[in-house]
Amino acid sequence: xRKANVYMHDEFAGTLIxxxxxxxxxxxxxxxxxxxxxxISLTLPLRQEKYSSKILFPFFDGLIxxxxxxxxxxxxxxxxxxxxxxxLLVTCTDCIGAVxxxxx
Numbered sequence: 001x002r003k004a005n006v007y008m009h010d011e012f013a014g015t016l017i018x019x020x021x022x023x024x025x026x027x028x029x030x031x032x033x034x035x036x037x038x039x040i041s042l043t044l045p046l047r048q049e050k051y052s053s054k055i056l057f058p059f060f061d062g063l064i065x066x067x068x069x070x071x072x073x074x075x076x077x078x079x080x081x082x083x084x085x086x087x088l089l090v091t092c093t094d095c096i097g098a099v100x101x102x103x104x
Contacts, residue, residue, distance in 0.1 A: 026050040
């Protein structure tokens, strides 16, 4: 099982988990109760219930670098291109945009 904290504008927004059943994303209670909350993605609207999927959610998969940048990451960190969660955890700690991922 692998876990990551998901941050929106440097504020803890929720937790992403990969386990034997697939992937799960859960917004944090404090984030849901905060005044200026916004979803991390239109495909993952704010809600109390967790999201589950057999594959990595397209939003998170879209954060992963592509092309020559992915090639560099694979070679430098010896990553498996099929391990999308592993690539996400290594390469998305400081993404372009509002969302960042920190491995737990």
